[in-house]
Amino acid sequence: MTTHYSIDHWMKYVKDELNDTERVLLENHLYTCDQCLELYIEAVDKQEETLPSISDEAAFMNDIMKKISNENMVIEKVTEKKRPFYQSSIFHYAIAASLTLILMSAGFFQSIIKHTDTIQKAEISVKQQSKTDGLVDKTFAWMDSFDGSKKEDFKK
Structure with a gap:
């Protein structure tokens, strides 16, 4: 309640x-x-x-508007502070560009590309070999091992 x-x-x-x-x-x-x-x-x-009633409403309103505009000017001055150079976007772009040039000249990106190429080739070779191909390869290798052992027996 x-x-x-x-x-x-x-x-x-x-x-x-x-x-x-x-x-x-x-x-x-x-x-x-x-x-x-x-x-x-x-x-x-x-x-x-x-x-109390306001005798001159226009003057009262003008006083208020002057105070508001003065406050706005103070706020604008505070917000117009100049940022340090290291906080500007041009500074960040310059750092990014210089790091890119350093890494390119050191060959960092080339080593990454070579590494990805070897990974891709290994994946491709693993994907291309089927189970039957693997079984046939193992069978031939096993048969070749018999041929090699018989040849050694004949040599002795």
């Missing part, structure tokens, strides 16, 4: 007369309770009546 707060509570909230823990409780309650949200809006409307 949710507890609803009175209009007096919401008036204290609007006037900033509550401590931090009570403010947090009321703020969290506003997320879930439409009835209290209406009371809060009513309290804001009542508080608005007590605020």
Whole structure:
């Protein structure tokens, strides 16, 4: 069961007369309770009546706009800081290009290509030899071993 707060509570909230823990409780309650949200809006409307009126709205708005533009200028100056040279992309490209040239002149890429060629040739030779071819080769080798042993017997 949710507890609803009175209009007096919401008036204290609007006037900033509550401590931090009570403010947090009321703020969290506003997320879930439409009835209290209406009371809060009513309290804001009542508080608005007590605020002083602005005599020259155009001058007030111009002052605010000047302050905003001044803040924007300060933000732009902060963001315009020049980055160090080592953080620029041209520096990174130069490092990459120089490392590539060093590795090329040392033959690093050629050794990788030779190594991949030997791996590819070994894979191709393993793939091309079928089981029947292997069986035939072993049979001929076995038969050749008999021929070699008979020839040695005849020589003795």
